[in-house]
Amino acid sequence: xxxxxxxxxxxxxxxxxxxxxxxxxxxxxxxKTATHPKQVTQSKGWAELMEQHFPDKKLAKVHEEGLKATxxxxxxxxEDYAVRHKYLxxxxxxxxxxxxxxxxxxxxxxxxxxxxxxSKLAGLEEKSDGGISEEGTGEEEIA
Numbered sequence: 571x572x573x574x575x576x577x578x579x580x581x582x583x584x585x586x587x588x589x590x591x592x593x594x595x596x597x598x599x600x601x602k603t604a605t606h607p608k609q610v611t612q613s614k615g616w617a618e619l620m621e622q623h624f625p626d627k628k629l630a631k632v633h634e635e636g637l638k639a640t641x642x643x644x645x646x647x648x649e650d651y652a653v654r655h656k657y658l659x660x661x662x663x664x665x666x667x668x669x670x671x672x673x674x675x676x677x678x679x680x681x682x683x684x685x686x687x688x689s690k691l692a693g694l695e696e697k698s699d700g701g702i703s704e705e706g707t708g709e710e711e712i713a
Contacts, residue, residue, distance in 0.1 A: 572595040572615035575599070580608065580619045583664070590664075613665065629661055 572580075575597055583591035590611060594604040605611055610616055636654030640647045662668060680688060 572619045576610065576613070576615045576619060580616075580623060611664075617666070624661045624665055629658065629665075632661075633658055668670055 572669050578597040579590070579593050579599075582588050583590055589594065590607040591604045594610065595601065599610070632654065632688070636651060636658060639650045639654040641650035641653070642648075654680060680691075683691070
């Protein structure tokens, strides 16, 4: 069940067009919590409030209308998908409907590197006996 503060938060976001972080500060969340809004926006209470304010049926209707969005440009009526897309995008983000963003990872071909270089890249250093230890662990080899 949504808390009273979560309800005030949604009202701030929806009615005053505030970002979630700014709205969190406004309704009394700590600055630390406001810098990590996922602590609130991934809760069951938030999901409940999002379904109340942005039911899937309503989003689907706006999405359908967005396919026909127009604006007046000079004396002509022209398509204006950008405006509708912005509203839809915001609602879907608030509901958490998007999958997590994927990160691009660079993969190097390490087959041409010698062991010393690989150890340095991995943050490891070779021991005098040919073994490997982590750098900066403070561990010393006992003779």
